[in-house]
Amino acid sequence: MTAVRFEHVSKSYPIYSQILTGLKASLLNVPQTIQRFKRHRFMALDDVSFEVGQGESVGVIGSNGSGKSTTLALTAGVLRAQSGRVEVRGRVCPLLELGAGFHPELTGRENILLNGILLGLTRREILARMDEIIAFSELESFLDQPLRTYSSGMYARLGFSVAVHLEPEVFLIDEVLAVGDLRFQAKCREKLEEFKKRRVTIVLVSHSLAEVRGFCERVIWLKDGKVAADGEPGSVIARYEAAMA
């Protein structure tokens, strides 16, 4: 069974200066504005196709700007493709940024509720998991302090702790694991291994090739918005390294 399927997906972005021209300039010349919006777009993904099987752990590698984050955002449903089809089966937990939606003035506990709701749980579901989340974060004694007093490592811990307790079926991770202290990193890795054993589908974007090699069963290499290679980690990473050298 496939969990994620991309079929000839292309994604382009408007070029930013177009947006900032504003209403006045746009209204003065409507047809030209429409034309510009249509023509001047930047191709971030160009005819990308791949499949991720249910329970598979797939790494996505590639240089900066090659389209990795765009691929995850399309999978998470935050973006929509211009052409092609994106199909996702199962509950997605997008960990594209740790603690997206956290508010610095609210306490740790209030932020767990806020973040959990934004990630798709109902209040009851979060309250039922609250103790587990807190225990996993190891932040009990700071939980009633406002988040602005947290260090960035503590912030990331809280974000990761909420995310892993959502019971996702498809877990998307975008370069967020290299945070927190070594002990917490080890704990995160352990949690991911546990997910892998439970056959949760995992798509991992990382710049740590060692991590990708150690964890993933398959690797996709994106280059300038196209799939440059897709296959067994050892050989794809070797080709990537050769191209980078």
Add this chain to the structure above:
Amino acid sequence: MRFPTTREREYLKDLLVVLTQKEVKLRYKSSWLGYLWSVANPLAFAALYFVAFSVYMRVDIPRYPLFLIAGLFPWQWIANSTGAAPNLFLTNTSLIKKIRFPRNVLVGAAVLNDGIHFLCSIPVLVGFLLAYGSRPSWSWLIGIPVLALGQSLLVYGLALTIASLNLFFRDLERLTTLVVTFLFFLTPIVYSESMIPEKYRALLYLNPVAPLILSWRELFLSGGLDWSVISLGYLYAAGVFVVGSLIYMKLSWKFAEVV
């Protein structure tokens, strides 16, 4: 169209409640100061209009200070929400880029927060009423919920329209300020509708916010409920709500690329 499941409905309700709680909590974080500041604002304007229009220009309206705040308090809700609307999505960039959730709930929460604040300012209005020897009427028990619901729809529709469009046309904020100021002076708040010359009075009913503001003031001052005016207010509210929702549905899938 497909009807939401029980869990989806529970989820939407929770999302709205938690986001609204967050807004309210942040507003009153410094406890009473937050409340005082936001009541002080319309009161300061009431004092200003009193001096300008009653003392200097000799506008002859009985109990003018009370008359002013009975219109200014509900107006403040519209002004606050539409004033914050242009930046509503822009200040939540990381959310919109990284998480998939119904983004219009952000607007709903902001509008409810301003609405709750308006309801919390009613005691101040009651204080003025008592000082002028009047009393709240029992009809408030029906009138306040009915008007608050209508106004929620109206303000939500306005704010959703502004917030969505502003992502694509970033100078909309200035236009909003201008339009809101126009609406303020075209709505009978500092003057009464009977002061408008007969031949222009029909124009009043082309103003989508006027019927609700007039209804609030009538309710606060005399306890009266004019259901034909309220119906017109609801008609406008529904229209604005539908327009805002259509614009949002048309544009929302592009939000993450432009914030």
